[in-house]
Amino acid sequence: MKKGLIGIISLIMVGGLALSIPAMSYAQTAEPQAPAPAANETKAQDVATAPAAKAAGGGQELIIADFDTGDKPNNLGGDFGTWDKDPNDDTQSITSAFVQDDAKGNPGGYALRLDYDVDSPNPAYNGFWMKLEGADATPYNTINFYIKGDAEKGFTKRAKIELKDQTNKPSAYIVSGITDQWQKISIPFEKFRRITDWSKMNEFVLVFDDINSNPKTGSVEIDDISFSAE
Numbered sequence: 001m002k003k004g005l006i007g008i009i010s011l012i013m014v015g016g017l018a019l020s021i022p023a024m025s026y027a028q029t030a031e032p033q034a035p036a037p038a039a040n041e042t043k044a045q046d047v048a049t050a051p052a053a054k055a056a057g058g059g060q061e062l063i064i065a066d067f068d069t070g071d072k073p074n075n076l077g078g079d080f081g082t083w084d085k086d087p088n089d090d091t092q093s094i095t096s097a098f099v100q101d102d103a104k105g106n107p108g109g110y111a112l113r114l115d116y117d118v119d120s121p122n123p124a125y126n127g128f129w130m131k132l133e134g135a136d137a138t139p140y141n142t143i144n145f146y147i148k149g150d151a152e153k154g155f156t157k158r159a160k161i162e163l164k165d166q167t168n169k170p171s172a173y174i175v176s177g178i179t180d181q182w183q184k185i186s187i188p189f190e191k192f193r194r195i196t197d198w199s200k201m202n203e204f205v206l207v208f209d210d211i212n213s214n215p216k217t218g219s220v221e222i223d224d225i226s227f228s229a230e
């Protein structure tokens, strides 16, 4: 009896070890520069395939940006734009443009296209920033946005999202599984571990870096950024 039990226990331990090794090494390759524990990650596709049941329960939503005026500011009155790690380094760049390709199919609506290049001999990253105007996110628990890649220009399957509160410390989350079709990405607030005060949100950031971006040049569209209560 005892021998059998020990056998089962050691089998479980070996199994657990075998499972944890690939998980750890994957997390390390995902974000080697991050001082925080492990990179949070979700498959965009997993989120996109099971959204309906959740939407029914919550209902509260704050639209941050639908881009449908084809101009600044966002729906909260906040500015947005692109940034480069080194604007003087012409081997890395990012540009944005409003495009008539609304995520929800509104014929008069717009999305924002981001053409990025982090293919550089130097450390390279750039991205998109959007001010949240001190929005109170405490009635909500999820950030949502739609994203798709450009099949012709190529696009990264992975990108980093950051949220910042008034302390301005970036809290990061890696999104993966981006495809050339619109997908809704929903990330629970609890994944952004460095946000201490959700009552006065400062900024939303999308980062293309030379670690997560493959290919290192490409084009991605984003639309319908919102907070929701799920």
Ligand SMILES: [Ca+2]
Pocket (backbone or CB within 6 Å): 066, 067, 068, 102, 103, 104, 109, 110, 111, 223, 224
């Ligand atoms: Ca739109």
Ligand SMILES: [Ca+2]
Pocket (backbone or CB within 6 Å): 090, 091, 092, 093, 117, 118, 119, 120
């Ligand atoms: Ca380049």
